[in-house]
Amino acid sequence: MPFSEQARERAREIIARYPEGRQRSALLPLLHLVQSEQGYVSPEGIEFCAEQLGLTKAEVGAVATFYTMYKRKPTGDWLVSVCTNTMCGVLGGERTYQALSEYLGVGHDETTADGKITLEHAECLAACDYAPVLTVNYEFFDKMQAEDALTLVKQLQAGERPHPTRGARLCTLKEMSLQLAGFADERDGAVGEGPAGEATLAGARLAERYGISVAGFDPDTPISRKETPPQPESPGNVAPPTTPKPAVDAKPARDTHPGGVA
Amino acid sequence: MVTAPSQEALAKLTPVLTKRWLSPDAWRLDVYERLDGYRALRKALSVHPDDLIQLVKDSGLRGRGGAGFPTGMKWGFIPQNDGKPHYLVVNADEGEPGTCKDLPLMMADPHSLIEGVIIASYAIRCNRAFIYIRGEAVHAARRLRNAVAEAYRAGYLGRNILGSGFDLDIVVHSGAGAYICGEETALLDSLEGFRGQPRLRPPFPATHGLYSCPTVVNNVETIATVPYIVLGGAQWFRSMGTEKSPGPKIYSISGRVNNPGQYECSLGITLRQLIELAGGMQPGHELKFWTPGGSSTPMLTAEHMDAPLDFEGMAGVGTMLGTTAVQVFSQQDDVVYATYRWIKFYHHESCGKCTPCREGNYWMEQILHRILAGKGTHEDLDTLLDACDNLLGRSFCALGDGATSPVTSSIKYFKQDYLDYIEGRKAPTMSPAELVGAH
Numbered sequence: 108m109p110f111s112e113q114a115r116e117r118a119r120e121i122i123a124r125y126p127e128g129r130q131r132s133a134l135l136p137l138l139h140l141v142q143s144e145q146g147y148v149s150p151e152g153i154e155f156c157a158e159q160l161g162l163t164k165a166e167v168g169a170v171a172t173f174y175t176m177y178k179r180k181p182t183g184d185w186l187v188s189v190c191t192n193t194m195c196g197v198l199g200g201e202r203t204y205q206a207l208s209e210y211l212g213v214g215h216d217e218t219t220a221d222g223k224i225t226l227e228h229a230e231c232l233a234a235c236d237y238a239p240v241l242t243v244n245y246e247f248f249d250k251m252q253a254e255d256a257l258t259l260v261k262q263l264q265a266g267e268r269p270h271p272t273r274g275a276r277l278c279t280l281k282e283m284s285l286q287l288a289g290f291a292d293e294r295d296g297a298v299g300e301g302p303a304g305e306a307t308l309a310g311a312r313l314a315e316r317y318g319i320s321v322a323g324f325d326p327d328t329p330i331s332r333k334e335t336p337p338q339p340e341s342p343g344n345v346a347p348p349t350t351p352k353p354a355v356d357a358k359p360a361r362d363t364h365p366g367g368v369a
Numbered sequence: 370m371v372t373a374p375s376q377e378a379l380a381k382l383t384p385v386l387t388k389r390w391l392s393p394d395a396w397r398l399d400v401y402e403r404l405d406g407y408r409a410l411r412k413a414l415s416v417h418p419d420d421l422i423q424l425v426k427d428s429g430l431r432g433r434g435g436a437g438f439p440t441g442m443k444w445g446f447i448p449q450n451d452g453k454p455h456y457l458v459v460n461a462d463e464g465e466p467g468t469c470k471d472l473p474l475m476m477a478d479p480h481s482l483i484e485g486v487i488i489a490s491y492a493i494r495c496n497r498a499f500i501y502i503r504g505e506a507v508h509a510a511r512r513l514r515n516a517v518a519e520a521y522r523a524g525y526l527g528r529n530i531l532g533s534g535f536d537l538d539i540v541v542h543s544g545a546g547a548y549i550c551g552e553e554t555a556l557l558d559s560l561e562g563f564r565g566q567p568r569l570r571p572p573f574p575a576t577h578g579l580y581s582c583p584t585v586v587n588n589v590e591t592i593a594t595v596p597y598i599v600l601g602g603a604q605w606f607r608s609m610g611t612e613k614s615p616g617p618k619i620y621s622i623s624g625r626v627n628n629p630g631q632y633e634c635s636l637g638i639t640l641r642q643l644i645e646l647a648g649g650m651q652p653g654h655e656l657k658f659w660t661p662g663g664s665s666t667p668m669l670t671a672e673h674m675d676a677p678l679d680f681e682g683m684a685g686v687g688t689m690l691g692t693t694a695v696q697v698f699s700q701q702d703d704v705v706y707a708t709y710r711w712i713k714f715y716h717h718e719s720c721g722k723c724t725p726c727r728e729g730n731y732w733m734e735q736i737l738h739r740i741l742a743g744k745g746t747h748e749d750l751d752t753l754l755d756a757c758d759n760l761l762g763r764s765f766c767a768l769g770d771g772a773t774s775p776v777t778s779s780i781k782y783f784k785q786d787y788l789d790y791i792e793g794r795k796a797p798t799m800s801p802a803e804l805v806g807a808h
């Protein structure tokens with residue numbers, strides 16, 4: 108078995124995060140853990156997860172193939188994901204993707220012959236105010252026109268580690284997968300790296316510049332009470348004495364798309 | 370040229386959730402505490418949980434994840450004394466194209482979310498909360514995990530929080546790249562370790578959610594708003610926004626404006642005012658089309674610049690407020706291409722569970738591509754609208770409904786742009802070789 112005792116120990120830690128009898132919830136983090144060891148979800152990785160959770164390999168495989176971030180082939184050290192969704196796409200992301208694809212000689216979800224760089228296009232990365240964006244091992248590089256992206260990739264090829272625009276200094280994809288499995292980033296100071304970008308702060312800065320704040324805010328405004336407060340010394344979490352009628356007949360509206368109302 | 374905003378537009382700014390973002394180290398517990406952090410929690414723990422639910426009902430807070438469901442009512446649906454564990458699941462899967470507010474919030478001010486989670490959990494009597502964060506969002510997840518660890522060390526999480534007798538554990542759970550997992554029931558399946566596919570409703574998560582137990586699913590911004598309501602009160606909260614859509618809201622404006630970014634404003638601000646706040650349109654760009662709340666909300670035009678960006682105002686012009694992801698496009702942008710690219714997205718992200726969405730998006734993508742490649746016909750437009758008819762209201766979940774938005778709204782407002790391709794007035798902009806994306 109390729110999985111070390113350390114990996115098994117980590118797997119136990121992951122499983123322990125979820126309630127008794129609900130171990131299956133650990134499957135996504137376990138698959139990230141597998142990628143932290145192997146760089147992709149290998150057949151042994153599937154077996155490893157199945158074994159940890161008492162599932163069949165087919166059950167694990169069905170889940171692994173559903174999610175974009177689980178890779179089915181070995182990946183490079185650097186996963187370069189270029190957003191080509193509409194906003195980034197029209198602002199230059201489409202050209203960025205094509206320039207990188209041409210330069211690296213690989214297409215979507217392919218890795219360069221030296222095994223260093225995997226290229227993919229990505230869907231909206233929730234950073235449209237910095238469009239066009241790309242990520243390297245999921246860390247953001249903002250406003251990446253084709254030329255900027257080519258420079259960046261050449262730096263990676265030369266063994267440099269350019270610093271992301273927001274977020275922490277780069278680590279390898281395997282190292283990142285360990286964080287995705289829910290483990291803390293142990294690198295000294297990494298949590299603090301990456302100031303908020305200007306676009307993030309644009310509204311708050313404008314308000315500050317014009318001295319705007321919301322009037323009438325009194326943090327001591329009393330909360331009106333109909334119920335008696337729970338006894339502080341009551342031993343944990345039992346439901347308080349007075350509770351409303353269960354709203355079993357309550358029918359929330361059919362969930363609508365992010366847009367809302369049906 | 371960046372233009373100065375008018376007084377009217379400036380008056381719409383409501384720095385509440387975003388104010389602390391200006392303090393670069395607010396992600397650290399000690400800084401957060403200096404800036405009023407965990408003050409709302411102490412106050413909340415001193416009252417009965419039902420009083421908190423009532424407070425949130427009184428505030429009129431509506432969900433910030435897109436659908437605008439009243440938050441206090443959602444909390445009130447959780448049955449009490451039912452002997453089952455209750456769960457709070459925070460939806461941090463931010464993936465609706467255009468939306469970019471939740472990740473910066475968790476990056477700049479993660480403790481405000483955690484404080485909101487603790488208060489909400491106390492209110493619904495939940496002892497275990499999950500934050501399901503989009504996998505790709507590693508920068509925000511790193512801050513969030515760190516903040517959770519800090520909160521445990523300081524006694525804000527764990528057993529007997531601040532001596533109240535209340536216990537809470539929070540697990541930060543990273544997804545793995547699937548837009549559909551933002552849909553709340555797909556999210557629950559994913560969190561249980563399955564493929565992220567939506568569930569049949571009823572039963573609703575309020576009674577049969579995570580592990581078949583009563584569950585509240587709320588968006589990041591919704592939960593992060595709660596501490597401010599606890600501090601300032603319902604009346605103060607209602608001093609912002611409109612009667613039916615009260616409070617401040619983080620608008621994400623992107624595209625052809627001078628200063629794209631996050632602008633927290635009174636609900637009901639107009640696009641005209643938002644664009645002013647964002648420094649005006651970029652030189653040489655004139656507004657052509659825009660989305661009020663992500664790609665799943667029907668697009669609007671320059672005619673709609675004065676419609677209030679709140680739930681009612683957007684319904685009034687045939688669209689939806691969605692996630693307030695305002696994407697601004699100009700006459701230099703191709704609305705047919707934009708629609709094509711969004712449909713490619715929906716096709717890629719369709720979970721495949723139901724036929725109208727799985728097949729409909731596949732075919733719509735092919736047809737839009739054909740039009741862009743100069744091979745479209747007049748019938749193609751009818752076929753697109755037919756496909757939308759078969760999708761809207763017939764799909765298993767709202768992803769399918771959302772996919773019809775860009776298609777029907779672009780044909781409604783910009784049919785001429787389609788006809789220009791179809792009738793050869795506009796040169797093809799794509800060839801099959803240029804296909805990237807869906808696979």
Ligand SMILES: Cc1cc2nc3c(=O)[nH]c(=O)nc-3n(C[C@H](O)[C@H](O)[C@H](O)COP(=O)(O)O)c2cc1C
Pocket residue numbers: 362363364365431432433434435436437438440460461462463464465548549550551552553554586587588589591592766767768
């Ligand atoms: C396809 C799809 C994607 C969604 N993505 C998200 C998302 O990323 N974040 C979110 O909070 N809500 C998302 N939603 C809405 C959720 O289903 C749900 O309504 C929301 O999380 C409820 O929280 P709220 O009441 O606080 O808004 C999505 C819905 C659909 C149909």
Ligand code: SF4
Pocket residue numbers: 549567718719720721722723724726727764765766767768769770
């Ligand atoms: S509408 Fe699309 S995403 Fe939703 S269940 Fe059907 S196939 Fe899946």
Ligand code: FES
Pocket residue numbers: 190191192193194195196230231232233234235238239240466467468
């Ligand atoms: S479209 Fe690229 S980050 Fe949103």
